[in-house]
Amino acid sequence: MSALTYKKNDDIESGSLDKMTVFQDCMSGFNASPIMPKKCRLLLSKLAHLLSSGETFPADEATALFFSVTKLFQHKDPSLRQMVYVVIKELAPIANDVIMVTSSIMKDVQGSNELIYKPNAIRALCRIIDGSIVQGIERLMKTAIVDKNPSISSAALVSSYQLLPIAKDTVRRWANETQECVVAQKSFPPGALLGNYHIGVSTLSQYHALGLLYQIRAHDRMALMKMVQQLSGPSTSLKSSNAIIMLIRFISRIISDDQNLRAPLYVLLENWLRHKSDMVNLEAAKIILNIKGISEEEATPAVNVLQQFLSSPRTVYRFAAIRAFSKFAMVQPVLISHCNIEIENLLSDTNRSIATYAITTLLQTGNETSVDRLLTQINGFMNDISDDFKIIIIEAVRSLALKFPTKHVAMLKFLADCLRDEGGIKVKTTIVESIFDMIKYVPDSKDEALGHLCEFIEDCEFTDITVRVLHMLGVEGPATSEPTMYIRYIYNRVVLENAVIRASAVSALAKFALTDDKEVRDSVVVLLRRCLEDVTDEVRDRAAVYLKVIGLDKQVAESYINPGKDYSLPVLEQELAQYVSGDREQFSTPFDMSTIPQITEEQAKANDFKIKSKANHEPEAAKADIAKEQMERALKEELTQQTYASTLASIAQFTDYGKILNSSKIVQLSESETEFVVSAVKHLFKDHLVIQYDINNTLKDTILEDVSVISIPDNEDIVEEFIIPIDTLSVESAGTVYVSFVRPTGEYPVTGFENNLKFTLKEIDPSSGEPEEDGFEDEYQIESLSLSASDYMIPTYAGSFVHQWDELRFDETFSIRIDAADLQEACTYLIETLNMMPLESSDVPVSTSQNTLKLFGKTVDGVKTVVQIRMIYSASNGVAIKIHTRAQEEAASALVIETFTN
């Protein structure tokens, strides 16, 4: 290679090609006569390089280029033609009138050069064609699909795939040819030479054919199942491992769409665990472990296969196996714990990605005692891995910190060490958020965690993170034993940092002024005064506002600086959006902030924790969905609560009842397609219970008058006061009956209610359209209703279960057998029945035989209640539970027990 040509290649690689020069060289080179094939091929390569590295040409230039490229069809040189096709494919989307090369390409497709012309021509053809002429190439494509030369067949199959968006119906007609290809074995024509390799039999076209066949059949579940059965039978001629892997993925999709097909399909997957190809084994195992709600028995064979791969000499196999495990560990940690020895060996794997997954897996499967050792081990290689993997590990430690709060010292030390090491903004954000979580949910770690954060912002290069830390210091700092220390750290930022940070430091400082300690307050005031001299408006303004507010009455000051609750942001956003979209007139009345519900810090914390600990148990992909779904549900709940409150407040009889303490979910009291559809909502007030019965008259020819509900409690402590009936319920309309009861203050009677709908029925006279004069009274029985712990309790988060347990009294215990298929189902049932918050991840059993569920909640009156439920599962006896509860007041303990005895 001469120095000159070397330089040219160098140019291409370094991407330093000039677009205009290439354009002009191409235009003159391709239009020259005679054509110089070598030179033109080089020009085409340059053009292809430009296009593939993101350069693009305006339509007119692209079209000019395209047409000059078509001139090259006059030369037969195969290597030139090969590049011509590459460039045609690249230019097809940006040039106009590309349809012009159709006939030229068709000539190559029909020609006899099988190695280069034909397959390349087919691929290009499908890029330039439009829907109107696809039919014109139908015969040609069908022939190519069944061609016995695999490269032609593959080209046609892959190209048909490309045609789907523009000619779905036409391509569907090629199903028979495609089907034939899936099971065919093809070989290259004798003597065909690709590079230095002689290629004999190839099964790759099976893979391409299967992909297309799936697209053709995807809409038809029956056809798909038939296809799967045909191809997975013992006598299948599906030889390509790639094709089998694809089939396995299709099966996974079918299973997740339709759980009914799971059992027969599982059998197939299980068979592939013993296939002779390793690739197939791995894929089958991975997919089995990915099935939602997979049982221990079903998962075990897959776990065993992956276990063997863990000690494979081939890196990719070890990687694939441990990656599948690290995912599965979040779902069923117990099942892989017996592979711990193999997994531990991987900690020293020279491939750091494997070691990372090994660590995250062990963190999931390990118990409290192994945590320290693991953390030391991770420290050993934290510096060798990329940021992405660092994040994976930090996330794992973060969820572990919530799971084993007693291990907070080691976890915090680990996080603090990471914080000191190198890392980009994403890594640092993840670490800081993990520390925030610990501050919030592991109170014992608070002081030390705050200390680490202080140290961190002394030398933090990321403004965003510093601002968040300052906010956190402002929120948590004042309540610590040594607030002045934090004040010093915060004020240092005012001296040393940029305006954004200075402004947020001012806000954080102000929060310390709320203390009763006069000395602290005075020094905050002094510091804030100094900020009045700042060069930036925002900093000065904030300081001025806070100084003014601090001077006010303490309670007023608090409501500004640290209100303790926040507006529900989703509702606020929605209402604001609605307000701004209104017309001129709308703006004459100011936006009414009082309609936005407020959330106390405690509620926010509980919601947050729920989302967090839930997300950790779901596979990666589902996490985001779950968080979003929960957000949406929370928003919806908030909105209904809000409507209840405003409706009830507008009814005169209820005005002196006070605030609604809790509203239940909607309970259906009749079948949905009966004459009268009735549902109920229970609202608890301090001294009252109001049941709201929503009644829908579905009859077309009958109206109801004087509609009421006779609701009889079976507990004497609940006493009916009055009924607000519906005067008239006309045809096909809905109304609401309210029944009010007295509830004994501070007590939580558990009761059922017998319900009867009572009304006067009047038929509509078809001639006049008016109801008849006389009606007759009737009663209509609807289902009964119950009032129990789920109505009185509000799930609440607590940092330390043990702490609450030790503090509370009024011990009660009770044993019972419940109807559940396994421990997981039992946990779900108990949490729902008691409506309390599971702590320490105790709602995810780590063993299949026993578990201890730890719950915390407050009654509607704010009485703290803890429940500890031991459960044992055996196949013969089902789930036996022992409930042990303690509370601030006797009535609350009694409530828990009565919920199960009543």
Add this chain to the structure above:
Amino acid sequence: MATISIYSWFQSVYNYLLSLFWSTELDVTLLGLQNAGKTSLLKVFIGEEFSPDSIPTVGFAMKRVKHGHVTLKCWDLGGQPRFRSMWERYCRGVNCVVFVLDSADASTFETAKTELNALLSKEALVGIPLLVLGNKNDLPASIGTEEIINILQLEQYKDRDISVLSISVKEGKGLPGVLSWLISRKNSNK
């Protein structure tokens, strides 16, 4: 049988021409409305048999007619309306342009006139010799060269190099004349 005799006739013409010219390439663009017989003409040129069922050309196709040292690079363009706007691109810098007319289908004459005149008014065509072929003269309805000149209004281009021939691709009539006309334009443009 007929094609074989035409073929051998070509052979003798080429051999004759070879003695006059040395190695040379000619760029020829064939255009005209759809169904005029352009693709059929080229097929016969390269020695294939005339067949009555020919597929319409989508875009263009390049055919190379090569014998000894003379090569005709023929750009066979599609005649359907959607392709006509692209004709001009393939006329730039060629040695000659051939416009084929179905001289037996009167319903196409009006459009053919409009398209041809539009093309001739383009700058790219200036100085390029034009050969108009009235094809399908085997059919009784076909018209002669005089009438073609009239219908296509060719008198207005007195100072351009335009010839009109009447041929039948099907029966091989007039084809040798076409070939010698093309080769005689060898030095006209480049």
